[in-house]
Amino acid sequence: MSYLEVTWTDPATHARGHLVIDRLVRGVSSGGLRMRAGCTLAEVRGLARGMTAKEALNYDPGARYVPLGGAKGGIDFDPYDPRANDVLTGYLHAMSPYIERFWTMGEDLGLRQSTIDEAIAKIGLQSSIQAVYPLLDDETKARQRLSDAFQVTVDGVGLDELVGGYGVAQAALTGIAHLGLTSPTAFVQGFGSMGGATARFLARNGVKVVGLADVHGVVANPAGLDVETLLLSRDRHGGIDRAELGAGDVQLDGDRWLDVPADVLVPAATSYAIHAGNAHRVRAKLVVEAANMPITEDAEVGALVIPDVVANSATNSWWWWTLFGDVDPTAESAFDKIGTTTRRLTGRIIGEPSPRKAAQRIAADASDEIARLFPAEQFPTRACPADLSHDRVQMMVCGRTW
Incomplete structure (x- = not known):
């Protein structure tokens, strides 16, 4: 209750x-x-x-x-x-x-x-x-530390919009290594703060992002999308600017987001996106829950699932780590703490029969x-x-x- x-x-x-x-x-x-x-x-x-x-x-x-x-x-x-x-x-x-x-x-x-x-x-x-x-021990210093952190940008994007997706990407990379996937591909559903940052850091770590979905539909390219260009031109709701699409990029209807082949699927938009009615369409080997509750309890997904409480927890924790002084107001300090913590947690649950139940325990x-x-x-x-x-x-x- x-x-x-x-x-x-x-x-x-x-x-x-x-x-x-x-x-x-x-x-x-x-x-x-x-x-x-x-x-x-x-x-x-x-x-x-x-x-x-x-x-x-x-x-x-x-x-x-x-x-x-x-x-x-x-x-x-x-x-x-x-x-x-x-x-x-x-x-x-x-x-x-x-x-x-x-x-x-x-x-x-x-x-x-x-x-x-x-x-x-x-x-x-x-x-x-x-x-x-x-x-807080010292409210003035703590608030200044958080304010300073919110002023940090990394290649054109604010640190506060990157920390959550950085953690999701770290969870995904841990899962990719666990499954032994070579030349992995990824599809990210949602291109707001969480999905956009996840796509950026997957691409920067050698994962080919072959599809993205936003409120307007799906863009895909089996050769890989130019994530950086699309990230820096999106609107405030995470909408992709179709004028920035490259040669070979195709547009699909929004309900076809599960039709794009990819090794890694990252639902990073709404809750309940994967349910009993569409779970059979999931072809990925690894699903990383960037959104909160993206998979319903009755959905049977034939893939390794890294649950949201582990994958996206950095969004919340980074605020408190910064405010309380466990990390400095810099991208380097934030990413180091997030990466270490997320990889450790993911490693603890990923080999269990049910990673979700292991996380709950x-x-x-x-x-x-x-x-x-x-x-x-x-x-x-x-x-x-x-x-x-x-x-x-x-x-x-x-x-x-x-």
């Missing part, structure tokens, strides 16, 4: 937004905010549960950063709609008491961090992660250790969540509806 579930309705558009706090550690939780048409409470609940595991998997007893609890936010609205920013601002205003005290968050599917930051400033909050500030053991070291009674919440309710918000706290 989740610790807290909140559902909000926008009075102007009737869009619905959800927040689920799965668990608090030291009174705080962590998890991003997504916006997509069709986002449900059940989806957000599953994502929040995954965040609890993702946080715990990166527990290091010798680090300054102690993993937080898991949470997730989701808004059922089209991010391309011209009213999207107003809906986002209304949602964040409604959730502001939780952002102030319990929930730290950043970008996820359909949203960019810069868009969230603009809305956060508009409603008068300090930051989307201000709930964690009381846990490791996360559960780490959660138990964190709970033992930091019992909840030592970190009481700074207000009862039920006292924070207001108009157009329905809440469930530990099973009780308010």
